[in-house]
Amino acid sequence: MNIRTQLTFSYIGIVLIVLFAIYFFLGGALEKLLSDRITNELQVQASLTREFLIEELPEKNLFSYDNIDGLVDRLGKTGNFRLTFIDENGVVWGDSERDGQSLMEMDNHLRRPEVKKAIETGSGMVNRKSDTTKTEYRYFALPIDRKGLAIGFCRVAIPMEAVNTAQGNLRRMLLYATIAGSVLAIVFGFFSTGAIVKPIRKLTEITQSIAAGDNTSRVEVKSDNEMGQLSRNFNIMTDRVQEQIDMISVENKRLETILNNMSEGVLLIDGSTEITYANPAATVMLNLPDMYIGRALIEINRIPELQALLIEAERTESVAFAEIRLENLRESEAEVTIVPVVAENEYVIVIHDVSHVRQLERIRADFVANVSHELRTPLTTIQGYAETLLNTKPSKSKKRKEFAGKILKHSTRLTRLVSDLLELARLESGDIELNRKACDLNSFSEQIMDVFEPVLEESELTLQWDISEDLPKVSVDRQLFMQVFVNLIDNAIKYTPDSGVIEVSAEVSESDGEASHEVIVHIKDTGIGIPLESQSRVFERFYRVDKGRAREMGGTGLGLAIVKHILLCHDGRIWLDSELGEGTVFHFSLPVFAED
Numbered sequence: 001m002n003i004r005t006q007l008t009f010s011y012i013g014i015v016l017i018v019l020f021a022i023y024f025f026l027g028g029a030l031e032k033l034l035s036d037r038i039t040n041e042l043q044v045q046a047s048l049t050r051e052f053l054i055e056e057l058p059e060k061n062l063f064s065y066d067n068i069d070g071l072v073d074r075l076g077k078t079g080n081f082r083l084t085f086i087d088e089n090g091v092v093w094g095d096s097e098r099d100g101q102s103l104m105e106m107d108n109h110l111r112r113p114e115v116k117k118a119i120e121t122g123s124g125m126v127n128r129k130s131d132t133t134k135t136e137y138r139y140f141a142l143p144i145d146r147k148g149l150a151i152g153f154c155r156v157a158i159p160m161e162a163v164n165t166a167q168g169n170l171r172r173m174l175l176y177a178t179i180a181g182s183v184l185a186i187v188f189g190f191f192s193t194g195a196i197v198k199p200i201r202k203l204t205e206i207t208q209s210i211a212a213g214d215n216t217s218r219v220e221v222k223s224d225n226e227m228g229q230l231s232r233n234f235n236i237m238t239d240r241v242q243e244q245i246d247m248i249s250v251e252n253k254r255l256e257t258i259l260n261n262m263s264e265g266v267l268l269i270d271g272s273t274e275i276t277y278a279n280p281a282a283t284v285m286l287n288l289p290d291m292y293i294g295r296a297l298i299e300i301n302r303i304p305e306l307q308a309l310l311i312e313a314e315r316t317e318s319v320a321f322a323e324i325r326l327e328n329l330r331e332s333e334a335e336v337t338i339v340p341v342v343a344e345n346e347y348v349i350v351i352h353d354v355s356h357v358r359q360l361e362r363i364r365a366d367f368v369a370n371v372s373h374e375l376r377t378p379l380t381t382i383q384g385y386a387e388t389l390l391n392t393k394p395s396k397s398k399k400r401k402e403f404a405g406k407i408l409k410h411s412t413r414l415t416r417l418v419s420d421l422l423e424l425a426r427l428e429s430g431d432i433e434l435n436r437k438a439c440d441l442n443s444f445s446e447q448i449m450d451v452f453e454p455v456l457e458e459s460e461l462t463l464q465w466d467i468s469e470d471l472p473k474v475s476v477d478r479q480l481f482m483q484v485f486v487n488l489i490d491n492a493i494k495y496t497p498d499s500g501v502i503e504v505s506a507e508v509s510e511s512d513g514e515a516s517h518e519v520i521v522h523i524k525d526t527g528i529g530i531p532l533e534s535q536s537r538v539f540e541r542f543y544r545v546d547k548g549r550a551r552e553m554g555g556t557g558l559g560l561a562i563v564k565h566i567l568l569c570h571d572g573r574i575w576l577d578s579e580l581g582e583g584t585v586f587h588f589s590l591p592v593f594a595e596d
Contacts, residue, residue, distance in 0.1 A: 015185035019178045026174060031167045038163055039125055042081070042140035042156050046123075049075055049083060050142050050154040057144075060151060063087070069094040069103055082137065082159075086115065087152040097133060106132055114141040115153055127160060136160040199227045203234060210238060265351035273297050273310065276346070285326055285334065285351050306336060313338040313347060323354070434477040434569060438593045441467050441474065441506055441521065448485055455493055463489070464503040467521075471506055473593040474519055476570055484566055485523075487559040488586050492525035495584070500526040509589070517592045522585055529580040538576070539564045563588075 056071055057063075068085055076083035076096025085094040090110025095103055109115055117124025118141040129136045137157040144152050206218070218235045259266055265282030269275050273296050278288055286301045298307055305324035313320035320338045335352040445465045456463055485504075492502045506521045530538060537543045542557035567574050571591050578584035 012182075012186050012189050015189065016182055019181050019185070022178070030170050030174070034166055034170060035163065038138065038158065038166075039140065042125070042138065042158060043123070043142075045081055046140050046142045046154055046156045049156060050144050053085060053144055053154055054146050057085075057146075057151065060087075063093055065093060065100075065103060069099060072096055073099070082157040084109070084155040084157070085152060086110075086155060088150045090115070093152075095132075109153075109155075112139075112141075114139040114155060117141070118143050118153055130157075138163060199231065203231065206234075263353065265349075265353075267297070267349040267351075269297055269310075269347050269349065271314075271345040275300075281353075282349075282351060285353065309336055309338055310347065310349075313340050326351070432480075432569065434480065436475045436477050436570075438473045439476050439478055439481070441471060441519070442469060444482065444485055447482065448489065451486060452489060452493065459493065459496075460499045461493060461496060462501045464501060466503060466505045468506070472508060472519060474590040475593040476590065480566055481570065484563050484588065487563045488523045488588075491559055492523060492527060492584070492586075496525045496527035502526075508592070517594070518589050519592055520587055520589045522587050524583065524585040526583040529582055530576070530578040530584055531580060535576060535578060539574070 052075065053071075058067060072083050072085050072094030073096050081096075083094075083096045084092060086092050086109045090108040092098075092103065092106040092109055095106065098106060113128065114124035114126045117126070122143065124141045125139065127136070127138050137159055139155055139157045141153050141155040143150060144154050202220070218238065220231070259279040262279060262281055265285040266277075266279045267275060267282045267286075268277040274294055275288070275292050275297055276294075278286075278292060282288070283292070286297075288300055292300060297310075303324065303326065305322065309320050309322050309324070317340055319340075321336070323333065323335050326334045333353075333355050335354050337350045337352075339348045339350070340346075341348060442465075445467070448465070449463070452463060455461075489502060489504070496502060503524045504521070505524070506519055509518045509520050534543075539560050541561045544557050564574055567588050567590070572589050574586065574588040576584060576586050
């Protein structure tokens, strides 16, 4: 049942209750008023008739039915009521309803209730059925005195049928008025409640619209009454709610952006260990499926250490921290922090991938070990030959010369190693000042050939320089950039069998058919190739694919690392393609020189 129907029925109900209450109360009051008026009229008639009878009645000894009944009949017809004269002994001498024999046969009326009351109180009024006519009357009796002597009673009566008819007519009029008032109340209630409910219905529609997400809807204020004030306050409330929603939305977007771009994984789980939120990093780290919301963490990712850490946080109600292994991470190492939100019975899990840190620690450890090994080997050799020289007889000059050569060779190796380390440290720190000039790549060709010609002839290798003369110039530090060609070609020579081919080429990169601002150089060999698992590490310091072969050839393991950092200083990059047994291609890029 809607509010309009409720208001209408309530209004009509109240009006009907009031109308029928008025009907019954007013009907009773009017009936009493009518009854009192009839009684008053009877009393007036009785008083007037008594005065008339006092004057007109004969002396007591002259009473006769003829002279008294005629007088009574005449008076009764004049007043349109029943009139009866009763003497002091109860004998009825005249009655407007009886004549002749029927009058003479009437009972003694001294014991009639109205007569008894008239004797006792001076007047008597009674509603009763007549014993003579068997009709219900309202009687009113008064005693008649003449010259201080009681001569009888004057009684007037009116049929109750007339009284009842008058009262019925009165009640019927009241009922008609009540019905008419009810109909008017219903009609007025219907339209008036419609006017009241219309703004409420509009307000309801607006609230439904707002609940559905349309926060632009507002209630039109048309009046200054309570409904208008309610509409005005509702609009103010809606504006403030919208402001709060906007603020919360901005905060949520800010938090969402932060969480989505965090490298740390963040999960929120409730007390039953069901996942309620996970940022993208956590989804990747724990390999969560698309439909993870509402599922238990232990069902998706069975990691005993993580479950044990969660139990610890739940038991102690404090922050729990541990470093555990996660299979989906690159190095399977992560720092996990679980923070209980006690009030909400929830837990925030923060997963920090420390794989890269551990990898750097291992690289550092490997670097220290490699440097120690690279330094220890020539130092041990130098120390051994130096001790031998000290203990060798001066006459053995041939041996002394041989040992001195060994010492020189390893000293040179140490010098080259230290020089490469210093160079790499300078490049990595950025503490180097580039003397950049526009250079044609073909300008390095002659110098490269001079450097490697003896080695190429000895190993019967072919170096093909195939760079177009039309290639754009690049802006480089010529002396520093020379090391890029030298180190890459030297590396190719070391790992290419005799009679192999080393090819140097270049091109301008293209994007969607349009020339870009980048030159790409390719250095291709027909060597032994690089295993796939080693390709991502060849640019690390001291990393060697074949350690024995590299040391035998006198390499320091720093050449490719130096090349990488020289190119980075020139805003370039380097990468490779290789297959075992089919050779390797090193690619590096440089920005095209832009003339002012």
